[in-house]
Amino acid sequence: MEIIQDWLNNNSQLITTYALNILIALVILYFGRKVGKYATNLFVSMLEKRSVDKAVGSFLSSIVYSLIMVAVLLMALGQLGVETTSFIAILGAAGLAIGLALKDSLSNFASGVIIILFRPFKAGDYIEAAGVAGSVKKIEIFSTTVNTPDNKVIIIPNASITGSSIVNYSREEKRRIDLVIGVSYDSDIKLAKQVLTDVVNADERVLKDPAPNVAVLELADSSVNFVVRPWVNTGDYWPTRFSLMENIKLELDKAGVGIPFPQMDVHLHKQDN
Structure with a gap:
């Protein structure tokens, strides 16, 4: 017991410093989580005002929340004295590898977000895009479904739509x-x-x-x-x-x-x- 007591007496300042850092890290995690939820709810409200599909809004808000929590976690680890540079490098390399592997899918995803946010057309409009003409049946994150006048169903990747001219025959009265x-x-x-x-x-x-x-x-x-x-x-x-x-x-x-x-x-x- 005397050995433990001596060690505590000799390292009291170090223990206090670590305890304080742990406390600050926990505070960062707690308030970071609160800020993440608030920012996510604010983002969802903005999407709802623009009449963005609920499924799309939920998907985008989860991405925003995840990014915020990653930043909060890195801040907490930094407060504990953990070297975060290596974590950031690993995350960056993983993100680059995933981005290259899913290049086409991410392109279609980004195009889907653009279509949903800026609404160059909506379901029911008759459009001509990517060499296809027909009535828009549904708009999804990665593709848009179109019905041709002879009732063929054509699924167009969203990147092909935003990468070409879009003619909307139904927009004007x-x-x-x-x-x-x-x-x-x-x-x-x-x-x-x-x-x-x-x-x-x-x-x-x-x-x-x-x-x-x-x-x-x-x-x-x-x-x-x-x-x-x-x-x-x-x-x-x-x-x-x-x-x-x-x-x-x-x-x-x-x-x-x-x-x-x-x-x-x-x-x-x-x-x-």
């Missing part, structure tokens, strides 16, 4: 239909324009504002081409386009306005032998 109608040169141009205008105005789905535009576009090789540009609600785009094409043909036929077809003149030259 109105769309313009662009038609080019050719009539023969011997037709009455004013009559043809009037027929086209009447057909457009007769369709109730065509909007009055912006007003539709019917005008001569060009004097082509075998026809006078009119541009017909009515505006419709986005949901009425394809039905209105199909209907206008049919009615334009019927009404031009009734008015006797010819629609030319490609022609080729062949000239034969007799060669004397």
Whole structure:
């Protein structure tokens, strides 16, 4: 007992220092955990305000919390006198190795986060991206599922979407239909324009504002081409386009306005032998 008592007396200052460091390390862990939870909850609230999917928000918040706790743990170990440089180097090397192994997956993950945060499109929108056109069925962290008009299901990696131009046909409430109608040169141009205008105005789905535009576009090789540009609600785009094409043909036929077809003149030259 005397040996232990002597050792305690001789090392009292060292014991006090270590005890104090342990206490400070525990305080760091305790308050670090509190700060981590607060910061994570704040991050989740921010994601909820941006209408981010709950599953995605939970995944991202767990990453944020883990990063904070790693930093807190390193601070606590440093307070105990543990050399943290080697830990940081090991973590860095492990992170680099994992990043290289999962390069494509991490790229898709990052792209998924960008899509969810900035919302260039949402479920139900008709888009064209990565060489694919269709209605968005669901958006996930690593991929986006699209249904084509002929009901094929296509799963596109998110990195392919953010790495290309995205055309969202559903974002705006109105769309313009662009038609080019050719009539023969011997037709009455004013009559043809009037027929086209009447057909457009007769369709109730065509909007009055912006007003539709019917005008001569060009004097082509075998026809006078009119541009017909009515505006419709986005949901009425394809039905209105199909209907206008049919009615334009019927009404031009009734008015006797010819629609030319490609022609080729062949000239034969007799060669004397």
